[in-house]
Amino acid sequence: MDLQALLDGIVAELAERRGEGKVADYIPQLAKVDPHQFGIAVTTVDGKVYEAGDAAVPFSIQSISKVFMLTLALGKVGEALWRRVGREPSGTAFNSIVQLEHEHGIPRNPFINAGAIVVCDLVLAGYKPKEAIGEFLRFVRSLADDDTITIDKAVAQSETATGYRNYALANFMRSFNNLQHDVDHVLGVYFHQCALAMTCRQLSRAGLFLAARGADPIGGYSVVSEKRARRINALMLTCGHYDGSGDFAFHVGLPGKSGVGGGIMAIAPGKASIAVWSPGLNKVGNSALGTVALEMLASRTGWSVFGA
Ligand SMILES: NC(=O)CC[C@H](N)C(=O)O
Structure with a gap:
């Protein structure tokens, strides 16, 4: 298969559709x-990089x-994390508050905002916000094998x-x-984490351990256990696109995580880590063209986890 082609x-096929969707403007x-x-x-898991x-x-x-x-949080607190956050798809928007009251402040999963905020609270234990952010940045830099990655301060402030x-x-x-820490401290970590600026190349490299059973095949070291990598992929498949997760599984068939910046990271287990970026979002806040591109890629490579 000629991945570059x-x-x-x-x-080339999507050139005319650039600009589709709506750029997030609430930030x-x-x-x-x-x-x-x-x-x-x-x-790819054999360490080759393709980009366009x-x-x-x-x-x-x-x-x-x-x-x-x-x-990072699972590495610190292990399975105890699941006492504070669930593992079920929410069926609601990324920033929804409605389930939280019924479910006594326990967010449905770690990928909706509420869940991610609790994860930040866990990572903050014993640290100052700056230290937790520093640790997070070092972790992503090591995954991507790239020390030039930075946090966009203007986005964090915005x-x-x-x-x-x-x-x-x-x-x-x-x-x-x-939450055990000051709301301002927890959100300080959360906003800076979200403001990380990366290229598609860096992001696809950083996700590689999830495609390679928890190990970094290029660096030759273990990031997480095989079981943990499998479970993170399962969460990405079921919860990675909020109330669009079912549709993403239906069309693309890969574990994926979207962001309102228009990026999506998708994992083809045993094969490759993929990053795509196009700022225009669809109705549920996921990259419009990014999703189309991943559907094309998954169908042309036969990489869907549900079969070629
Ligand atoms: N879906 C997203 O990417 C949301 C993240 C964004 N920083 C927010 O909290 O609103």
């Missing part, structure tokens, strides 16, 4: 991004960061200034004792 083909800094950009990168389009342009990975923070929903979610959970 396949990616070039996808970029003012994200509204400034040119919607006509489109990038895709694939890192704007694959070298850094973008705000937003909720894709939740996969990395979850991985979210801090306008993140009313996230403050509401955090305060609500604190009232149920499911």
